[in-house]
Amino acid sequence: MKTIKNISTAAILFSTLLLGITITNPTNTAQADNATTETNDRVVSNTIVYEEGNSVVNTSRVTGTVGYQQAVVAPAGYKLADPTNNFVTLLDGVNPRIYVKVTKLAMSDPVTTTINYIDSATNQPVGKQTLTGYEDQSFALNAPNLYKLDNSNDTTYTLIKNVYSRKVYVSPEKLAAGEIxxxxxxxxxxxxxxxxxxxxxxxxxxxxxxxxxxxxxxxxxxxxxxxxxxxxxxxxxxxxxxxxDESAGQTKVNFVELGTGVVIGNTMINGDFGQTLPISFPNGYEPINSADQNLVLRPYETQKDILVKKSNKDTNNDNGTVQKNNLLVKSLTDAPLYDVNGKKISNRSLGLNSEWASDRYMVLNGTTYYHVSTNEWAKASDMLIYYGFNSTVTTKDGVNVPLFSANGTQSNRNLSPNTKWATDKYATINGVKMFRVSTNEWVRGTDLK
The missing domain is CATH 3.10.20 (Ubiquitin-like (UB roll))
Structure with missing residues (x-):
């Protein structure tokens, strides 16, 4: 599923691409790929204490299950002492504290630089990014949505004193065939x-x-x-x-690469406080923690750093055949959801007549499933597949034309002969091509001119 991105990127929080940690508890120093830390479902809060020498420079409060591997990012003006480890493992106990060693960046007065993105073909501005930090602090540059950087050396920018703005040239991304x-x-x-x-x-x-x-x-x-x-x-x-809506919230999720500390992307999760919402990960990456497939939206958690690693797998399922597609599906019932192994998810379902975009389908043990969120699939038998089709259709002359519901049941309503109707979708229902003319009313293609 595609994510809508803002043309003007919001001011970036203090960060650095040179990341790493030293943890005083030796049980936390193993790399995540080889970690054998025991985990359970107990949710705990830990305090991460950032120290330079024996001085505390910052603290942060994180929440997760015992054994959860939490990505860490150095406070503003600092870098993590060890660039090869950039996570901590959450501990059980009463108010546990985890100590992370950091070192100062080259200190100076705070520096702010505005990156002005210029379309190299038109020489017109198409967006900007404001960077605030300290001299010698580096940031990843994010080209505006639907643009790419012209120069690969512009992927990062290092703040320099008395440089208040800089032009960075970009070109429009080439759209896929037929896209607008x-x-x-x-x-x-x-x-x-x-x-x-x-x-x-x-x-x-x-x-x-x-x-x-x-x-x-x-x-x-x-x-x-x-x-x-x-x-x-x-x-x-x-x-x-x-x-x-005071109950509505938003959390910015930063995807932090294991072992490098590089923030390789981010996404915004919107919803109601207390909801458990799926997370879409960058292409080619997967979460270190299985719990990070979803996020619980909390009022005090406006930003969350999640540890990820590169992945060559389209799915972690070895039994099913997964193929890419680009479909629109609609639930014909209160449709149960399943994981990639075909196991039913007990506390989640799709509401009746709800619409979803699906980018993949899977055939598992002879049953076809459509991908509708990060790790959730719906059975094809519970869904109607349809296609966007913004147009006008005209009924045939002579007789009233019957209408049908999405599951193929004939309605007690009809359309008058030789009348025009706006349609936004078509689908094959019970083997017959039909066009949607109202919320849940469809007309057969054979009844149209």
Whole structure:
């Protein structure tokens, strides 16, 4: 599933690419790939204490299960003492403390530099990134969404005193065959006030995307949760109504590479406090901790660092055959969910008539499953497969045309002959190609001109 990214990247928190740790408890020094630390389901809070020599320079509070391997990032103005280890293992006990050794960066007054991203073809600005830290501190540069850096030497930038701005040239990313770009904006319902930043998204005309409300907001009642990429310029800007919600929250997840400490990407998780939400990982990476497949949204946790490693596997299942696809699916029932091994997930399901984008399908022991979230699959028998199709259809002359539900049951409603109807999807239902003309009403292709 694609993630919508802001064109203007928010100011980056203090960080460094030179990371590592020294931990006073020797049981925590093993690399995560070889760790044999006993784990259990007991959730604990640990305090990580960052020390330079015998002086405490910062502390952070982290929550997880006993044995969880927590990524660590040095405080502003410091780097971790050992660049090969960049995690700690959470301990059981009463208010356990884990000590991490750090060393100072070359200190000076705080330095702020604005990176201005310039389209090299048009010489026009397309975004900016503000870096704040200390001289000699390095940051990863993030090109605006749908752009790439022209010069590979610009992947990192080191702060220099008295350099307040710099131009970095970028080029548009080459879109996949048939893809186009659309714009998304979020508006407070009943007002002309827009919140969040305008974003660009890409996809093929008719493909489905999901709205992602800004932090502290939720999609307004009756606001659709999805939209379709449009090639029509008049419909290429999508406006979603949102409303303020104190129970809604947002956590920024940083993916920290094991052994290097490099933050190789991030994502924003939005939802309600207390919800357990799936995490989408960068391509080619997987979490060190199996518990990191999902995130519990907490009011005090606005940012979380997660330890990841490179992976060549598309899935950890050796029994099923996984193939990539790009489908839209709709649940025909309160559909149970399964893991990649076909085991039913007891506390999760898809609501009736809910719509999902699926990027993969799997055939396991003769049963077909569609991938609908990070580690969750739905049986094909519980889903309707359909395709985006923004167009108009016209019923045949002479007789009223019957309507059908998504499961193929004929309705008591009909369409008048020779009338035009807007449609946004088509699907094969009970072996017949049908077009959707209302929320849960479909017309057979054989009844159209």
């Amino acid at each position: 770009t659309n714009t998304v904006r979020y508006r407070i319902k009943g007002t002309g006030i827009y919140v969040g930043q305008q974003t660009l998204v890409s996809g093929k005309p008719g493909s489905q995307q999901a709205y992602e409300a800004p932090a502290g907001y939720r999609l307004a009642f009756n606001q659709s949760s999805v939209y379709f990429i449009s090639s029509d310029r008049a419909h290429s800007i999508h406006i979603a109504d949102v409303q303020k």
